[in-house]
Amino acid sequence: MIEVLTNPDKFFEERLKREENLKTPAFIVLLSGMTSGAIAFLSSLMTVGILGGTLPPEAQGFISVMLVGSAVGALVFAFIIWLVVAAILFGISALFNGEGSFKRTLEFVGYGYIPLVIGGIISAALTYHFFSTVELPTVTSPEEVADAIAALMASPMMQLSSVIGMLFLLWAANLWVFGLKHARKLSIRDALITVAIPVAVYVLYSVWKLATLSSTL
Amino acid sequence: MLAAGGVLGNSGSCNSNGLGKSFGCSVFNNSCSVFNNSSNISTWRRTFAMLSFLLLVVVAWGMTGCAHAEDAQKSAIMVTDYWVSPEVLMQGDIGTVTVTVKNMEMARSVYLKEVCMLSREIEVLSKPFLNVGRLGPGESITFTFTVRATCPDGIYYPKILVETEEAETVRYSIPVQVDSTPLTISVENVPEDIFVGERTEIKLAVGNPRLNAATGVRVVAESENIVPSEVFIGELPPDEAGVISFNFTPQMMGVCVLNFRLEFRNGDNSHSMVLNVPLNVAESKKGVELVLTGIEVEATGANSFKITGDINNAGLEAARSVVMRVGTAEGVEGVHPYKAYFVGLLNPDDFSSFELHVKATGSVSEVPLVIEYKDEDGNLFSKIEYVSIGQRAVPTASSEGTHALMVVVLVAVASVVAGAIAYSWKRK
Numbered sequence: 001m002i003e004v005l006t007n008p009d010k011f012f013e014e015r016l017k018r019e020e021n022l023k024t025p026a027f028i029v030l031l032s033g034m035t036s037g038a039i040a041f042l043s044s045l046m047t048v049g050i051l052g053g054t055l056p057p058e059a060q061g062f063i064s065v066m067l068v069g070s071a072v073g074a075l076v077f078a079f080i081i082w083l084v085v086a087a088i089l090f091g092i093s094a095l096f097n098g099e100g101s102f103k104r105t106l107e108f109v110g111y112g113y114i115p116l117v118i119g120g121i122i123s124a125a126l127t128y129h130f131f132s133t134v135e136l137p138t139v140t141s142p143e144e145v146a147d148a149i150a151a152l153m154a155s156p157m158m159q160l161s162s163v164i165g166m167l168f169l170l171w172a173a174n175l176w177v178f179g180l181k182h183a184r185k186l187s188i189r190d191a192l193i194t195v196a197i198p199v200a201v202y203v204l205y206s207v208w209k210l211a212t213l214s215s216t217l
Numbered sequence: 218m219l220a221a222g223g224v225l226g227n228s229g230s231c232n233s234n235g236l237g238k239s240f241g242c243s244v245f246n247n248s249c250s251v252f253n254n255s256s257n258i259s260t261w262r263r264t265f266a267m268l269s270f271l272l273l274v275v276v277a278w279g280m281t282g283c284a285h286a287e288d289a290q291k292s293a294i295m296v297t298d299y300w301v302s303p304e305v306l307m308q309g310d311i312g313t314v315t316v317t318v319k320n321m322e323m324a325r326s327v328y329l330k331e332v333c334m335l336s337r338e339i340e341v342l343s344k345p346f347l348n349v350g351r352l353g354p355g356e357s358i359t360f361t362f363t364v365r366a367t368c369p370d371g372i373y374y375p376k377i378l379v380e381t382e383e384a385e386t387v388r389y390s391i392p393v394q395v396d397s398t399p400l401t402i403s404v405e406n407v408p409e410d411i412f413v414g415e416r417t418e419i420k421l422a423v424g425n426p427r428l429n430a431a432t433g434v435r436v437v438a439e440s441e442n443i444v445p446s447e448v449f450i451g452e453l454p455p456d457e458a459g460v461i462s463f464n465f466t467p468q469m470m471g472v473c474v475l476n477f478r479l480e481f482r483n484g485d486n487s488h489s490m491v492l493n494v495p496l497n498v499a500e501s502k503k504g505v506e507l508v509l510t511g512i513e514v515e516a517t518g519a520n521s522f523k524i525t526g527d528i529n530n531a532g533l534e535a536a537r538s539v540v541m542r543v544g545t546a547e548g549v550e551g552v553h554p555y556k557a558y559f560v561g562l563l564n565p566d567d568f569s570s571f572e573l574h575v576k577a578t579g580s581v582s583e584v585p586l587v588i589e590y591k592d593e594d595g596n597l598f599s600k601i602e603y604v605s606i607g608q609r610a611v612p613t614a615s616s617e618g619t620h621a622l623m624v625v626v627l628v629a630v631a632s633v634v635a636g637a638i639a640y641s642w643k644r645k
Binding site: 005006007008009115122151156157160163164167168170171174175178 | 520619620623626627630631634637638640641642
C-alpha cells in the first residue's frame with residue numbers, strides 16, 4: 001500500500017491487472033471522511049460555544065444531535081465528493097479520448113485519498129489545538145455568529161490548517177495523475193491536464209477565500 | 218471739549234488794555250491822596266517828585282496804548298471759540314480741533330484768504346482752507362482740523378493762522394493736551410477657595426484716571442466657562458470707577474489663568490488692555506463625585522462587548538441628568554441598543570447600574586466611557602473613565618513562538634509533499 005505514495009505509477013499499473021475492487025478505496029475515503037467529521041465536530045462545538053447560553057432551553061437538547069449530525073454529514077460528504085471528483089476527472093479525461101470504466105476511475109481516485117487522510121489528521125490536530133486554547137466569544141444574533149466564526153477562521157492556526165490541507169491535496173492530485181493515466185489509458189500529459197484543471201480551480205478558490213478572511217480581520 | 222469765549226484776535230493788545238485801565242485808577246487815587254496832605258513842604262516835595270515820575274509813566278503808557286488801539290482797530294477777524302475732541306488725546310490718537318472765526322466789523326465784510334493750522338509736534342492731517350470766501354459783518358464760521366498725536370505726553374500749542382484779503386494775519390495758539398494714561402482694570406474681589414464645578418463670582422474694578430471721559434467702556438471675558446461673556450459699562454467720567462462681576466465655573470483642577478480684555482474709546486480711537494487673573498482651582502469638597510464600580514466586560518461578538526457596572530455618587534451634591542456613553546476613540550464605537558445609557562438623577566450616596574454596548578476593532582484594549590452630568594444650575598460637566606476590555610476574545614496574532622512553530626510545520630509538510638511528488642515522478 002505504501003507503494004502508492006512512493007511509486008504510484010507502478011502501483012496503479014499493477015492494480016490495473018486486478019479486478020476492480022472498491023473496498024480498499026472506500027475504506028480510505030472513510031478514513032478521510034472521519035478526519036473531516038472530526039474537524040466538523042470541533043467546528044460545531046465552536047459554534048455552540050460561541051452561541052453560549054443564548055440558545056433557548058428547548059434547543060439545548062438538540063446540541064448533541066447537531067454535533068453528531070455535523071460529523072456524520074462530513075463523513076457522508078466525503079463519499080459524495082469522492083464520486084464527484086471521480087466523475088469530473090472521468091468527464092475531463094473523456095475529452096482526451098480516455099478509455100476505461102468509471103468504476104476503475106473511482107477506485108484509483110479513492111487510492112489517491114491517502115494523502116488527504118494524512119492531511120486530515122494533521123488539520124484535525126491543529127484545529128483541536130486551536131479550539132482548546134482559544135477563548136470563544138459569545139454572541140446574541142446570527143449576524144454576530146457569522147462575524148465571530150469568520151474571525152476564528154482568519155486566525156493564523158486555522159489558516160495554517162487550510163494551507164496544509166491544500167498541500168496534501170496537491171499530493172493527492174499527483175496520485176490522481178498516475179491513476180488516471182492507467183485507469184483511462186491517457187498519456188501522462190493528458191492525465192496531468194485532466195487533474196490540473198479542477199485542482200487548480202479549487203486551490204485558487206481556497207487561496208482567494210483565505211485572503212478574504214485575512215482582509216476582513 | 219474746551220471752549221474759550223471773548224478772546225481777541227491779537228492777544229497782546231487785549232492784555233495791554235486791561236493793564237492800562239488798572240494803572241490809571243491807581244494813579245488817580247494816589248493824586249487825590251497827595252492833594253489832601255499839602256501842609257508839609259518836605260512832604261509836598263516828595264509828593265511832587267513821585268507825581269512827576271508817575272506822570273512820566275502815564276505819558277509812556279498813553280503812547281503805548283495809542284499804538285495798541287490802532288492795532289485793535291485793524292484786527293477785524295477774531296478766533297472766538299475752539300474745541301478739541303477728544304479733550305485729551307492719547308499717543309497715537311486722532312482728534313479734531315474746531316475753531317470759530319468771527320468778523321468783528323459791524324459794517325464791513327472780510328475776505329478770508331487762508332485758514333490753516335501749524336504745529337511742529339502734533340501732526341496736522343487736514344489741509345489748509347484756501348479762499349474760504351467773504352465773511353459778513355458780525356458773522357462767524359467754524360473750521361475743523363484733524364490732528365494726530367504722534368508726540369510724547371505733554372501740552373502742545375498748535376497755531377491757527379487766519380489770513381485775510383488785506384494781508385492781515387491772525388495767529389492764535391490752541392492748547393492740545395496729550396496724555397497716554399490708560400484706564401485701569403483690577404481685581405476687586407476673588408474668593409480664596411475656588412472649587413471645580415462651583416460657581417465663583419469674580420469682581421473687577423474699572424477706573425478712569427484720565428482727565429477726560431472714556432466712552433464705550435466694556436470688559437470682555439476671553440476665557441471659557443465665564444458668564445456673562447462681556448459687561449458693558451458705557452461712559453466712564455474722569456476719576457470715577459465702576460465695579461463689574463463675572464461668574465466663573467471651573468471645570469478642571471489646577472492653575473488656570475482668566476483673561477479679561479478692557480476695551481474703551483477715547484474719542485473715535487479704540488484702546489484695549491488685558492488683565493490676567495491666575496486662579497488655583499481645587500477639587501470640590503462637597504461637589505459631585507461619580508465613581509464606577511463593579512465593572513464587567515463581556516464579549517458578545519468577535520468585536521462586540523457589553524460593559525456593565527454601577528455608577529455611584531460619592532459626593533455631597535446631587536448629579537442631575539447623568540448620561541453615560543461610549544467615548545470617541547480610534548477603533549471604538551458605541552452600538553445599539555445601549556450606545557448611551559441614561560441614569561438620570563443621582564443623589565449623594567446613591568448608585569445606579571448601567572449597561573453599554575461597544576464595538577472595538579483593531580488592537581483596542583481600553584474603551585473610554587464618558588460620564589456627563591449637570592449641577593443644580595444646569596452647568597454641564599463631563600469626565601472620562603477608561604475601561605479595559607482585556608485580551609481580545611479572538612486571538613488575531615499568536616506569539617512569536619507559535620508563529621515559528623507554525624512555519625516549521627508548514628515547511629516540513631511542504632518538504633514531505635514535494636519530496637513525495639518528486640520521488641514518484643523519479644520512479645515513473
